Amino acid sequence: MEDDLHTPAERRRIRVRGAILEAAERVFAVEGEAGLSIRRIADEIDYSPAAIYKYFGSKDELIDELKEAFFGRILESVNEIADRSEPFPGRARKCVAGYIRTALQKPHHYVAAFSGIAPAEPALPESGDFSDSNRARAFAILTDMVAEGLEAGCFRANLGRDNAAKSVWASMHGLAMMIAHFNDFPSMATMPSGMSQDEFITFHADLVIRSLEKTPGDRT
Amino acid sequence: MEDDLHTPAERRRIRVRGAILEAAERVFAVEGEAGLSIRRIADEIDYSPAAIYKYFGSKDELIDELKEAFFGRILESVNEIADRSEPFPGRARKCVAGYIRTALQKPHHYVAAFSGIAPAEPALPESGDFSDSNRARAFAILTDMVAEGLEAGCFRANLGRDNAAKSVWASMHGLAMMIAHFNDFPSMATMPSGMSQDEFITFHADLVIRSLEKTPGDRT
DNA sequence: TTCATTTTGTGAACACCGTTTACTTATTCT
DNA sequence: AGAATAAGTAAACGGTGTTCACAAAATGAA
Numbered sequence: 001m002e003d004d005l006h007t008p009a010e011r012r013r014i015r016v017r018g019a020i021l022e023a024a025e026r027v028f029a030v031e032g033e034a035g036l037s038i039r040r041i042a043d044e045i046d047y048s049p050a051a052i053y054k055y056f057g058s059k060d061e062l063i064d065e066l067k068e069a070f071f072g073r074i075l076e077s078v079n080e081i082a083d084r085s086e087p088f089p090g091r092a093r094k095c096v097a098g099y100i101r102t103a104l105q106k107p108h109h110y111v112a113a114f115s116g117i118a119p120a121e122p123a124l125p126e127s128g129d130f131s132d133s134n135r136a137r138a139f140a141i142l143t144d145m146v147a148e149g150l151e152a153g154c155f156r157a158n159l160g161r162d163n164a165a166k167s168v169w170a171s172m173h174g175l176a177m178m179i180a181h182f183n184d185f186p187s188m189a190t191m192p193s194g195m196s197q198d199e200f201i202t203f204h205a206d207l208v209i210r211s212l213e214k215t216p217g218d219r220t
Numbered sequence: 221m222e223d224d225l226h227t228p229a230e231r232r233r234i235r236v237r238g239a240i241l242e243a244a245e246r247v248f249a250v251e252g253e254a255g256l257s258i259r260r261i262a263d264e265i266d267y268s269p270a271a272i273y274k275y276f277g278s279k280d281e282l283i284d285e286l287k288e289a290f291f292g293r294i295l296e297s298v299n300e301i302a303d304r305s306e307p308f309p310g311r312a313r314k315c316v317a318g319y320i321r322t323a324l325q326k327p328h329h330y331v332a333a334f335s336g337i338a339p340a341e342p343a344l345p346e347s348g349d350f351s352d353s354n355r356a357r358a359f360a361i362l363t364d365m366v367a368e369g370l371e372a373g374c375f376r377a378n379l380g381r382d383n384a385a386k387s388v389w390a391s392m393h394g395l396a397m398m399i400a401h402f403n404d405f406p407s408m409a410t411m412p413s414g415m416s417q418d419e420f421i422t423f424h425a426d427l428v429i430r431s432l433e434k435t436p437g438d439r440t
Numbered sequence: 441t442t443c444a445t446t447t448t449g450t451g452a453a454c455a456c457c458g459t460t461t462a463c464t465t466a467t468t469c470t
Numbered sequence: 471a472g473a474a475t476a477a478g479t480a481a482a483c484g485g486t487g488t489t490c491a492c493a494a495a496a497t498g499a500a
Contacts, residue, residue: 008497009447013447016448038486038488039487048451050489051449051450053487054449059486111335114398117400118400166405166420166424167395167423167424169394170397170405171394171395171428172394174389174390174393174395174397175394178334178389178393180337181335181337182338183339188350188386204386204387207431207432208391211427211428212427215435216437217435217436228467229467229468229476233476233477259456259458267478268479269458270460270478271478273458274478279458
């Protein structure tokens with residue numbers, strides 16, 4: 001029951017699987033979900049299209065793996081920032097800005113990860129457990145961060161940890177999506193802001209965290 | 221050069237065009253971009269697929285028209301809220317919440333309207349003028365609202381009208397996308413918040429507007 | 441090594457897609 | 471009425487994801 005790469009057969013399988021993902025990654029990063037086809041991947045690695053189905057159940061499964069891997073990178077990145085100890089509100093701001101910046105390193109990946117629409121009514125258990133996805137883990141970091149801010153007395157106590165975290169997530173997600181969609185969102189034609197994209201991300205992160213912060217009028 | 225529906229030919233053309241859009245709308249609202257095909261529309265209205273190309277240049281053109289029309293509804297809705305005179309920060313909050321609620325009346329439409337990715341480098345003029353889209357108009361309302369809040373001395377003066385408006389847009393866009401993606405975002409499995417979707421939208425809108433508001437410490 | 445078994449890769453096909461072309465049928469205009 | 475224009479169609483082209491029967495290769499046991 002060894003699931004390691006001991007036997008050459010296993011090593012080989014992993015190698016081919018990796019090559020498929022690598023080729024897919026290459027195409028996906030540049031042309032997005034639209035430009036990625038099974039036949040295209042097959043060409044890229046000199047295999048037949050059908051061969052890919054020996055390694056992945058479907059195109060969606062393959063793409064899901066790309067998205068998961070990418071969210072792994074976001075997770076890593078945000079985690080790193082969250083761990084650097086630094087006076088509090090500043091660290092929170094940097095986490096938010098870091099999330100957005102990392103997300104935008106591969107806009108196609110990020111957008112694709114949130115492109116689906118949840119089924120309307122059923123509210124079924126939903127096959128892919130959210131709880132053990134990298135999306136969930138990346139988000140958990142933010143939840144912890146908000147919790148820390150609350151305990152440190154830096155954020156308004158009556159907000160509720162989870163709600164505050166969700167609001168922050170939504171806000172930073174929104175900016176990432178906007179910039180991915182309109183390439184030059186911060187300095188858009190109809191209303192150039194004179195800010196670079198990077199400056200605007202910082203600006204937005206400031207506002208987002210500020211919405212949680214205590215104001216002089218609040219007590220405790 | 222009358223471009224009205226005087227002649228029966230024109231009336232007929234408009235009627236058929238409308239029927240196509242209506243059928244497309246019907247399918248799109250339920251199954252989204254994935255379930256909508258030219259052949260499917262053709263079936264629905266008992267025409268041949270090729271006939272549709274006498275009315276629309278491409279599938280994308282057709283879908284763009286659906287999206288534009290939907291943003292017209294958002295525009296209308298937000299405009300209505302913005303016009304009801306009410307003490308200020310409250311009106312702003314209601315605009316934000318209203319935008320999100322209206323967007324979520326047709327999640328597929330809303331998500332599709334922001335699904336594309338801007339081309340990476342070229343920064344070309346971009347054919348479809350953003351400035352005369354309903355997206356732009358809906359957004360302009362928010363810009364005006366922020367401007368009003370600034371003039372009323374309700375928001376921090378050093379923010380800058382356009383930047384503040386963009387940040388608000390991003391934040392409310394983010395929540396709309398999140399709820400569309402995870403159907404039950406506010407009360408997600410891993411961290412139920414005890415809030416209904418509607419309550420959470422209000423909660424989020426509060427935070428977003430609060431990030432702009434003056435705090436007791438600020439002067440003027 | 442040899443042989444049977446399992447895994448891996450293939451080519452052809454299926455059913456769908458958006459779109460174009462050549463064509464027929466309506467409709468409009470003179 | 472007849473000519474000109476528009477509307478509608480069937481068939482095809484090249485593309486997609488996916489499946490299936492089959493060939494080739496790697497594996498495990500004798």
